[in-house]
Amino acid sequence: MNWRHKDLLEISQLSPGEIGHVFETAARFAEVNQRPIKKVPILKGKSVVLFFAEASTRTKTSFDMAGKRLSADTFSLAKSGSSLQKGESLKDTALTLQAMNPDAIVIRHWDSGAARFLAERLECSVINAGDGWHAHPTQALLDGFTLSRVWDSFEGKTVCILGDVAHSRVARSDVELLTMLGARVRVCAPRTLLPAAVSTWPVEVFSDVGRACAGVDAVICLRLQLERQQAGLLPDLREYAGTYGLAPRHLEKANPGVKIMHPGPMNRGLEIASELADCGASLILDQVAAGVAVRMTLLHLYLTRSRVSA
Numbered sequence: 001m002n003w004r005h006k007d008l009l010e011i012s013q014l015s016p017g018e019i020g021h022v023f024e025t026a027a028r029f030a031e032v033n034q035r036p037i038k039k040v041p042i043l044k045g046k047s048v049v050l051f052f053a054e055a056s057t058r059t060k061t062s063f064d065m066a067g068k069r070l071s072a073d074t075f076s077l078a079k080s081g082s083s084l085q086k087g088e089s090l091k092d093t094a095l096t097l098q099a100m101n102p103d104a105i106v107i108r109h110w111d112s113g114a115a116r117f118l119a120e121r122l123e124c125s126v127i128n129a130g131d132g133w134h135a136h137p138t139q140a141l142l143d144g145f146t147l148s149r150v151w152d153s154f155e156g157k158t159v160c161i162l163g164d165v166a167h168s169r170v171a172r173s174d175v176e177l178l179t180m181l182g183a184r185v186r187v188c189a190p191r192t193l194l195p196a197a198v199s200t201w202p203v204e205v206f207s208d209v210g211r212a213c214a215g216v217d218a219v220i221c222l223r224l225q226l227e228r229q230q231a232g233l234l235p236d237l238r239e240y241a242g243t244y245g246l247a248p249r250h251l252e253k254a255n256p257g258v259k260i261m262h263p264g265p266m267n268r269g270l271e272i273a274s275e276l277a278d279c280g281a282s283l284i285l286d287q288v289a290a291g292v293a294v295r296m297t298l299l300h301l302y303l304t305r306s307r308v309s310a
Contacts, residue, residue, distance in 0.1 A: 011176040043072035066295035140173035154181035163222030188212035214253040
């Protein structure tokens with residue numbers, strides 16, 4: 001496939017066929033990651049800047065590992081100790097980075113739209129690793145890839161996204177990807193953790209976890225940031241865990257073979273019971289492994305694309 005995109009900002013940029021191509025390519029890179037020697041020279045001589053203005057462990061590490069396994073040079077820039085901390089604007093930071101002539105910038109930023117802001121001003125590829133509450137397309141792609149390894153098709157499947165949907169860029173991107181591929185999506189959260197515009201989303205909305213999980217094929221738990229209680233959105237974390245934390249009883253009416261997922265990091269006993277996180281139905285560690293293969297795929301596609309972009 002001739003990859004026509006310069007940047008990856010959100011899932012809606014991609015077609016189902018392009019998502020399928022990402023999955024097919026990621027499957028090949030997943031095989032590379034099982035070899036004794038995991039390094040291939042596909043991106044030798046290319047440079048990737050990891051610009052993470054927000055703290056990250058999993059996403060940043062998997063992008064760093066993905067770049068290195070493709071033989072690219074990766075360079076990290078974090079807010080701590082950077083010019084952003086000294087008051088430099090995002091625009092000036094972007095122009096400074098462009099002057100260094102990288103081939104791609106992977107950005108995570110607290111402001112929704114930060115990735116698009118850079119993409120509109122830079123000649124190199126920009127890959128969104130999470131911007132505010134807006135989007136996290138690489139997480140959605142790795143979630144979809146993980147499910148594609150256990151499902152023959154997304155058609156006829158039902159997925160429940162459980163937890164803090166209102167503040168989750170993962171939820172927004174997962175909804176886009178799963179519905180595009182033909183799955184039915186449900187969201188379940190207390191009213192204070194549902195977005196105001198959820199009625200416009202292509203989802204069914206539930207407030208009862210047991211009802212939301214009845215007849216589902218997968219449950220994606222979302223991380224709850226503990227400051228939500230301090231903001232008055234939750235009365236008590238123990239009450240939240242007892243009502244909205246995924247427990248074995250909630251899966252009694254789920255479809256046989258139901259899968260359990262979580263983008264991490266997990267708060268065990270709060271968002272998900274520990275025995276479910278570690279059970280045979282859990283795909284949580286599969287998601288971690290998929291993250292490297294999918295991000296290898298994206299770096300490969302965006303750094304070797306034709307310069308005629310759409």
